[in-house]
Amino acid sequence: xxxxxxxxxxxxxxxxxxxxxxxxxxxxxxxxxxxxxxxxxxxxxxxxxxxxxxxxxxxxxxxxxxxxxxxxxxxxxxxxxxxxxxxxxxxxxxxxxxxxxxxxxxxxxxxx
Amino acid sequence: xxxxxxxxxxxxxxxxxxxxxxxxxxxxxxxxxxxxxxxxxxxxxxxxxxxxxxxxxxxxxxxxxxxxxxxxxxxxxxxxxxxxxxxxxxxxxxxxxxxxxxxxxxxxxxx
Numbered sequence: 001x002x003x004x005x006x007x008x009x010x011x012x013x014x015x016x017x018x019x020x021x022x023x024x025x026x027x028x029x030x031x032x033x034x035x036x037x038x039x040x041x042x043x044x045x046x047x048x049x050x051x052x053x054x055x056x057x058x059x060x061x062x063x064x065x066x067x068x069x070x071x072x073x074x075x076x077x078x079x080x081x082x083x084x085x086x087x088x089x090x091x092x093x094x095x096x097x098x099x100x101x102x103x104x105x106x107x108x109x110x111x112x
Numbered sequence: 113x114x115x116x117x118x119x120x121x122x123x124x125x126x127x128x129x130x131x132x133x134x135x136x137x138x139x140x141x142x143x144x145x146x147x148x149x150x151x152x153x154x155x156x157x158x159x160x161x162x163x164x165x166x167x168x169x170x171x172x173x174x175x176x177x178x179x180x181x182x183x184x185x186x187x188x189x190x191x192x193x194x195x196x197x198x199x200x201x202x203x204x205x206x207x208x209x210x211x212x213x214x215x216x217x218x219x220x221x222x223x
Contacts, residue, residue: 004154033210042200042213043155056209090154097209100145103154 002027004093004104012110013081021076021107025093031055032074033092033101034066043090049074050097081111115139116201118214126222128190133217135201136183142204144184145211146175149198191221 005024013019025032031050035043045058049068060066063081068074078085088108092101117136125131135144143162147155159168161177161184168175172195174187188195198218202211 031209035211042216043211045205045210045212048209050209058210088152092154094209100157100160101211102157103147105154106152108152 004091004102006089006091006104006107008107009105010108010110012112014112015081015083017081017111019078019081019109021078021089021091021109023074023076023091023093023104025072025074025091026095026102029093029095029102030072031094031097031099032068032072033094034060034074034076035090035092035103037088037090037106039087046076055097078109083111085109086111116203116212116214118201118217120217121215122218122220124220124222125191127192131188131191131219133186133199133201133219134183135185135214137203138182140181142181144177144181144201144203146184146186147200147202149200149216151198155200155202188219191219193221193223195219196221 007022033048034046037043046060047066048056052068064078066076088106090103090106092103094101119134145160146158149155159175164179164181166177172189176185198216200216201214205212
């Protein structure tokens, strides 16, 4: 069965640079969620979209923005990167806003 | 934000033993999910429990949702080295879409 696709899987950036992470949800899923997981920590919710509209917002820095496109894929844009942004970034998708979430393999972002 | 407390945080046992992992909260959740995560990979959904008192079995894994929907447990029978991994419980935060996770239980099964 098709799963959530994230790209790139690994990304290395310098401080103050920008990064764009992409997420392709499971086919027919209309809701996308972004989570950040630091080393040894549990995933922390950043933001979610349902039917291309932002539906919930968590601890997402103002330097980050995200959107969901007409084909339901989503992009997380990160600017003015800081060392502390180094983490695993997961995208999850669900069918409907209150359904089980299925996670992608993640993007490992390293900020040098 | 509702909090989920998982215990133990680390568990190392011998192959063939049984174990239980707990996920507790003072808040009520409409559902709880259990995930397993390998290093550097995304959490993989194992089960979702929705009804208070519900018990679900997945081969040697038994999941239970407390009657009050504030806690859950994962019991593994006859653990095998392939069960090694990070187990995370997660619940919907006050009925919202976002999930709040427990700290995780890092399980090691020794041959």
